[in-house]
Structures are given as structure tokens and as C-alpha cells.
Amino acid sequence: MQRQQALHTWLQSQYPDQALELQFAAADADFRRYFRAVFSDGTTVIAMDAPPEKMSIEPYLKVQQLFQMVNVPDVLHYDIELGFMALEDLGNIPYLAALEHDARPEVHKALLLDAIDELIVLQQASQENQLPPYDEAVLKREINLFPEWFMAKELGKPMNFKQRQWWDAAEKVLLPVIEQQAKVYVHRDFIVRNLMLTRGRPGVLDFQDALYGPITYDLVSLLRDAFIEWEEDFVLDLVIRYWEKARAAGLPVNPNFDDFYREFEYMGVQRHLKVAGIFARLYHRDNKDKYRPEIPRFLNYLRRTTRRYNELQPFYALIVELVGDDELQTGYSF
Structure with missing residues (x-):
């Protein structure tokens, strides 16, 4: 007060x-x-x-x-x-509230395409040396929040020798795929809670942690959200639409869509590991339990993605050993 x-x-x-x-x-x-x-x-x-x-x-x-x-x-x-x-007051209707209010797929698609258009405008304006780099050191620091806070604190299972071998093997595959992506301005939290429904263009909030880094990061943030989830074919359709729009706008996305989608998925693994760790840290360090019940959603994202790629099988083995192979329900923790 x-x-x-x-x-x-x-x-x-x-x-x-x-x-x-x-x-x-x-x-x-x-x-x-x-x-x-x-x-x-x-x-x-x-x-x-x-x-x-x-x-x-x-x-x-x-x-x-x-x-x-x-x-x-x-x-x-x-x-x-x-x-x-x-x-300036951009109103009181975040995208999340609008999406929850109207569940029709065509409404969700229209709103998300507007957000994608805004993201492309941001990426087109990118210049080097204006923001700190989203480099390998930052990427590694972020994913290590998972063993530090989710495994050790949330589950009470510090990483053992076998799990460390799995982790190191998968990390050596994951990070180079992310590092080789084209670099743009990265909002870093381009999610539906940080987009506002306004007349004309979506309002964009909570951008103060922006970096210069992988072109797929903000797209992953938007389409693999913490508080709302879409079917995989719906997400795939929107990734294709982003890729087509980005190419038309002259952005340096991978010219082969299959390779671009792999980059999108690998970037997602990095972000999902990070967010699960952050949500656990918010609870165990900062006594904030608002985000903890959403951790299972990121574990589901992780399991679905890592089992699709042979190179990421060590991450898949780790997740299955930690929480099993069944889909987890959000709304509770472990």
C-alpha cells in the first residue's frame, strides 16, 4: 500500500x-x-x-x-x-481473454494471424547491435533452469549421472540448430497474455527483456502458449502461414519448410525447458503459485516434440523417466 x-x-x-x-x-x-x-x-x-x-x-x-x-x-x-x-492505455481485453471468450477456430485463427503480421513487422525492422545477443550462453543458462528448479526443487530429483549423459547428448544437438538460425529482434514473451485486442493492430506489451536472436523464438512463444493450447494441425497451419508471409516479406527464414519446422520445434524444446524451470522457480523461490499448475502443459509439449526426432531421444528418455509417458493434466503440479 x-x-x-x-x-x-x-x-x-x-x-x-x-x-x-x-x-x-x-x-x-x-x-x-x-x-x-x-x-x-x-x-x-x-x-x-x-x-x-x-x-x-x-x-x-x-x-x-x-x-x-x-x-x-x-x-x-x-x-x-x-x-x-x-x-498509454491500450484497453482491458488481452488476446487470452478474447480467445477464451470465443472458442471458434476461425476466430482464433484470425486473431493469431493478426499477431503474426505484427511479429513480421517487428522482425523486418531488426538491426544488429541494438539489443543484447540471444547467444549460446543465454540459451544454455535458460535451459539449465529445468534441472536446477524443476527437477531438483519441484520433483526433488537432482540430475543423476545417467540423466546428465542424456542431457549433455541432447544439448549438443539442440543448441547448434538454434544458433544457426537467422537473427532478428526477439520480444521473448510474445504470448497471448501480452497482446491486447485494440482497434486495428494488436497492442504489444511486456517487451523490456527483448534480445537479438533466433527468428523462430517468438513464433514458438505465440503458438505453444502456457495458458491456452491448440491442436497440432492448427499450429502447423499457422506455422506454414507465418513461413509464407515471412518469405514474402523478405525475412531470412529457411527456404525449405520441413527444415524451418524442425527449427521451430527445436526452438520450442529450448523454450519449454526454460519455462518449466521458471514456473518452478517462481513457486519455490518467490512464493508465486499462479504459474505452477501450467508446468504439465510444457512437459506435454516436450514429450510430443522430443519423441519425433531421433536426435532428441535423450531428452525424451529423461522426460519419460521423470514424469512418465502419459499426457499430464494442467491445473495441478507434482
Whole structure:
């Protein structure tokens, strides 16, 4: 409440001629919280509270300027020392809510194609040396969250010698396929919770962790989501549509679709391992249980993908030994 009152006071200093009311809007997996400031004339802005002792708003400000080619919210006011920001309000209907409200496949496809169009605009604008590299060191650090937090903490099963051999063998195959992909701007959390349903183009949120890296990463984030899941033939159709649109836009995607889809799937394995580890860490380190029940979805993604490729069989063997070969239900953990 102390931070919220300080945020209210700061906003009032930026808008001294209007009374305002703060309404809670959202909270991120990290330490940021968002409020909707409703003014006496009915207008609104989104207020971000990012405690400066926990994180800095400077990366957000930098990437917001870099991503002007897509529909990111305007920054209206900010204070780096306080960790406060006033942003354009892009509404209160995230893609996830719209997709859950209307389950018709044609509606889902239309919304996701709009998101894909926005992703291609972002990727077309990519330039080297504007963002930190999404390189092998980062990729390895991320996937190692899986043994550190999911295996050791969530399951209570630290990696044994045989499992380490499986892991090392699969990692040596996985990472080169990802590393050799063309590099573009990577939002890193291009998911339906971070896209807003707005007039015209989708609004794009939560981009402050962007890097310069593999071209398939954001497509995987969009189509292999944590909170909503589609049939594999539906996903395949959208991957084909992205590939066709990307080629027409001159993006450096693999010219052979079978090879491109393999790159998409390998990138998915990296992301699924990372996210399962992050969701376990959020629970065991940060006492946040909101994401924990979705871990089984990523284990299902992992099992389906790794059993399709001979080179990834060591990962498949590891997952089966940890949680078995049956589909897991989301909504609970282990």
C-alpha cells in the first residue's frame, strides 16, 4: 500500500488539474504491478510500479523506443529513480481473454494471424547491435533452469549421472540448430497474455527483456502458449502461414519448410525447458503459485516434440523417466 500511495502521489503531480482513482490492472511474474488511473473526466492511463531496488525501468524505455514500428503503448511520463511510469492505455481485453471468450477456430485463427503480421513487422525492422545477443550462453543458462528448479526443487530429483549423459547428448544437438538460425529482434514473451485486442493492430506489451536472436523464438512463444493450447494441425497451419508471409516479406527464414519446422520445434524444446524451470522457480523461490499448475502443459509439449526426432531421444528418455509417458493434466503440479 505504501508503494501504491506513492504512485498515486506521483501521478497527481504529473496531472495536477485532475482527481484520479487507481484501480489494480495486472501483475507480472517479476516485481512489476500495473494500475489503471481513472481521471475525473473519464480518461485513463496505465501506471507501472517497478520497485527500483528490484529492477530498473530503463530497459523498458530503451526497447519501447526501438519497437516503435509495432503498436506499443506510448510513454507519457516516467521517473527512473522512483520506478514509476505512466503509459498509454491500450484497453482491458488481452488476446487470452478474447480467445477464451470465443472458442471458434476461425476466430482464433484470425486473431493469431493478426499477431503474426505484427511479429513480421517487428522482425523486418531488426538491426544488429541494438539489443543484447540471444547467444549460446543465454540459451544454455535458460535451459539449465529445468534441472536446477524443476527437477531438483519441484520433483526433488537432482540430475543423476545417467540423466546428465542424456542431457549433455541432447544439448549438443539442440543448441547448434538454434544458433544457426537467422537473427532478428526477439520480444521473448510474445504470448497471448501480452497482446491486447485494440482497434486495428494488436497492442504489444511486456517487451523490456527483448534480445537479438533466433527468428523462430517468438513464433514458438505465440503458438505453444502456457495458458491456452491448440491442436497440432492448427499450429502447423499457422506455422506454414507465418513461413509464407515471412518469405514474402523478405525475412531470412529457411527456404525449405520441413527444415524451418524442425527449427521451430527445436526452438520450442529450448523454450519449454526454460519455462518449466521458471514456473518452478517462481513457486519455490518467490512464493508465486499462479504459474505452477501450467508446468504439465510444457512437459506435454516436450514429450510430443522430443519423441519425433531421433536426435532428441535423450531428452525424451529423461522426460519419460521423470514424469512418465502419459499426457499430464494442467491445473495441478507434482
